Amino acid sequence: MATSPDRSDTDRPAHDATDQDPDTPFDHYAAGGWGSLRGVSEAFGESSSSTRALKILSKLNKPGGVMCSSCAWAKPAKPQTFEFCENGAKATLWELDTRRADAAFFAAHPLADLREMHDHDLEKTGRLTDPLRYDPDSDTYQPVSWDDAYADIGAELRAMTPREAVFYASGHAGLEASYLYALFARAMGHQNLPQSSNMCHETTSVNLQTFIGTPVGTCTLEDFDQCDAIFFFGQNTGTNSPRFLHVLKDAVKRGCRIVTFNPVRERGLIEFVDPQNPIQMTVGSATQISEKYYQVRPGGDIAAIAGLMKCVLDAEDAAPGTVIDHAFIASDTTGFEETAAAVRAMDWADIERNAGLSRDMIAEAAEIYLGAKNAIGIYGMGLTQHVNGWLNLGMLCNLLLMRGNIGRPGTGISPVRGHSNVQGQRTVGIGEKSSHMPADKLRELFDIDPPAGEGLNAVHACEGILDGRVKAMVLLGGNLVRALPDRDRMERAWPRLRLTVNIATKLNRTHLTPGQVSYLLPCLGRTDEDVQASGPQAVSMEDSLSHIYGSIGTASPPGPKVQSETAIVARIAKATLDPNPKLTWDDWIGNYDLIRDLIAQTFPDKFADFNDRLFEPGGFYRGNPARERVWKTESGKAQFTPPTTLSALGEETTADGKIMTLVTLRSNDQFNTTIYGFSDRLRGLEGSREIVLINRDEMARLGLAEGQKVSLVCAIDDGHARRVDDLTVTPYDLPAGCIAGYYPELNPLVPLSYHEKNSQTPAYKGTPVEIVA
Structure with missing residues (x-):
């Protein structure tokens, strides 16, 4: 199990992307790099089809070759020498099995x-x-x-x-x-x-259509060459779409600023070493991906984005006509005044409590957004797999629409899809x-x-x-x-x-x-x-x-x-x-x-x-009306969405109660339900998947000991008992009130009826559970 290097509190800048609890497991090496190469070589070592696999991998994700059966990330028109990642190699070798x-x-x-x-x-x-x-x-x-x-x-x-x-x-x-x-x-x-x-991004398909008239994201690869800021919500790039890291590295190198909101500290969005760059692999240093990384409370994205919007509105009040894109809002949107009024009425104490973040943290992120001419919003299932996932998505659209950050080069909103x-x-x-x-x-x-x-x-x-x-x-x-x-x-x-x-x-x-x-x-x-x-x-x-x-x-x-x-x-x-x-x-x-x-x-x-x-x-582009500011919505305009709650959870939990919010995760050694092995290297975890992750303060509060065997019991009372036994308590850097464990092992805890209200996407990222010793 990996541990962090020694580091004193005075050496650690407040809210820095590498600000990690040193007393819990994590991989202190950057994503990519030698770890990725070792992962590929180990997969080859277990494979009995290496010769033909090398031929296929050499053309993987290139014109005339095989398109990877792993993630759905884009294939560039000018591919790298090796246009595949560790998980792409694993997926290819898994399929080429000679057994x-x-x-x-x-x-x-x-x-x-x-x-x-x-x-x-x-x-x-x-x-x-x-x-x-x-x-x-x-x-x-x-x-x-x-x-x-x-x-x-x-x-x-x-x-x-x-x-x-x-x-x-x-x-x-x-x-x-x-x-x-x-x-x-x-x-x-x-x-x-x-x-x-239906189980991951249907929240997008249903609700994004309502908000901006398209069921899919609006970005293309070219936008990442022109954006000034990228805001990530609930997406684990290092495991789920590693080739995206090359795009992010290039964006950072030219000055793009990246901000991440995620309950879990994921190495791919903290720092990255390009395995195809000999200098960076040997004498160079890792590329810091996220300038700011905020461990938002599960379900707290609505509150965090509401805080960002309040900061934007305050900046507009201080310099009227210079911050918000009033011309775009007047010509292309509806519902702005109602939405702005609802956000202005929100109390900062409520925002901080629901987000699990301080006002200063949110203001830091807002400064980056306000300083960007072109901004992109990226999200994953951490945003969509909630009862109020529709509002998570609506709030992200609100934030982008306020400054005209949809439908211009270098801007847009995009989910990062999983299956190919x-x-x-x-x-x-x-x-x-x-x-x-x-x-x-x-x-x-x-x-x-x-x-x-x-x-x-x-x-x-x-x-x-x-x-x-x-x-x-x-x-x-x-x-x-x-x-x-x-x-x-x-x-x-x-x-x-x-x-x-x-x-x-x-x-x-x-x-x-x-x-x-x-x-x-x-x-x-x-x-x-x-x-x-x-x-x-x-x-x-x-x-x-x-x-x-x-x-x-x-x-x-x-x-x-x-x-x-x-x-x-x-x-x-x-x-x-x-x-x-x-x-x-x-x-x-x-x-x-x-x-x-x-x-x-x-x-x-x-x-x-x-x-x-x-x-x-590079594939042919099938087009997207919202990218051209053609809004295929009921009103013919992009829709602002007034927030009706500050939590995406169906049942809000509190940090001082027995009920915890469960977030399910995929490991670095898995794709969907396929388990390649038992190494979650990028989280510093090895071995058993039958674990429950929880921070040490919460362990003490609940009277739990590291290595203790516990059960998780679903806290939703609908007449059906749901329980998973024999899980090992494992300390991990997570927000208060939050625990995490692996998908699909913990799926039995999520009721069929506990889902996003418009799309019925299961709420895998926000299920209330109780830990039973």
Whole structure:
């Protein structure tokens, strides 16, 4: 476990970005650097596919190569020599695994035995190679032919009413398979298309549309070359999007000032050493990323931003007409006066209490914002996964709009997405709303009458499973049972489903919870060569900054029976739907260019000349109206949002009570629910994931000892008991009233009903719990 270097209080500037509690674990080395290189080399050491992996990694995230299956960060037009990060290398090597979980493996391992394995070990059994059907008599998956699997799945789906089926997508599948999946659902007669964004950034998709008329962020890479300040809220760049650190390093070097608000001190936003810079790696010093780093209380972002806005209003009062962009506000926005009045009326004592920050700290940050001509707001799930996540986002929009910091070069608001194509899947129609896929185009192109009513998102689908309304779950990737809130309840309900279909590359825990009829279908990964009737195929995806890229896999598939995601989706659709001469599934399987032509016809404003632009360096930009100050809102203007509360929590906790606010985290050795290993190097933590992090003052207040075993109990009383046992108390630098632990291990503590009010995004970053010794 890493510890900090000796340092006296007099040596430590107040509120400095490196102001760390020296008496708790942390990694005192900068993000990147030798630690990142060691992480990559260790991943290679565990891999049995190093030779071909080196070839793929050399072209990873470059035109004509493979687009990383890890995060959704942008791929620059002029890539670095190595345009991948530690986690990108891990994800690539994980997929290139030469081990095989084949039919013989499953015949020898009943599901009851597999459930005793750790999630990490399940995926380490290797790539799936055979289509399988669950046999309840032997409690094993048994081989089945593809033709029989498709025929049976189609028959099961046809026997249901359309709304009894749910089609989930994990965010990995390319635009081609995703478009066919969305088309299949609507041709069948439902829009039950939940997606992994339902559990992370759906707060953005729903609420940003209301505030500025777009469901996605407004920035492009070029904006980071022109901004003067970047404000981060609830985002861990060092673990979740490490290639972003190169952009931030360059911005700092030219004078951009970065301010971070986050309950957890994350090394990537404190300092960074570029592993591709020999001078910095040897004799140079680390780049300090955040000039100011404030450990805001969980749920306290509303209060912190309210304080920033009060400072802006005070500066305007002191120098009228010179601070706030009155011309922009008058021409392009609505609701400013009401919002300003609500902020002015807020008491600083209430702001400080809810933010967990002093007025002086907030004023320091405000000075940086006021000194910037161009400012960008960046955020992650620390902002979206709250009951009042809508207001978190609204307040950040307010702050930016006050000085015209949306819709100009060097400005904007952007979430940093997680899964590699989670944003793109929404763009091509995966979603529960009619607006996600235009009905008029579907009628024109395919002669189908799509459903008018909205479908089920992830939370509503789970409610349907619990009460029996949902009969079938088809999962295009992912590990949904493990990722869901209220996991214990969902795991008990899952086997009551009539049909479960899992399309996957590797074994995970969701596959061990079969329905009455259950299939496990092996698919190609992003790195695998995909050869169809017309030859090798490319797939495509969209990054966090709305750019589209083509990707071509070159690795040998894990077995001759493995099929592409696109082919599997199309063949299930063909087996389920009545014949329709305009639904030419076989043609689309044989040539993905035809699917991209359909995408361009369905969404002509975003995908014109799709095939011609597929391998454009840096991707092609599909556009964003808010970037051009075209506001696709109800009023036709950007919307200021008056704050109605100072806390994003559904149930506010206090530092002197027994109830603590739980924040769930991903480690440096994981991606979503995939656990690569047990090293959380960037937080100075090693070994067990069954831990609860808490600061030493709170340990003393609650009578807890380091290393003590405790349980966490959900403090929401809705008739369902939620508890996780056998967690080890681990001191860590966190705000008062806050504890933290790993996702997905602590998901059972989060009620299905405890979510952001407009989007139903689970409140993983603000759940009230009690520690039971």
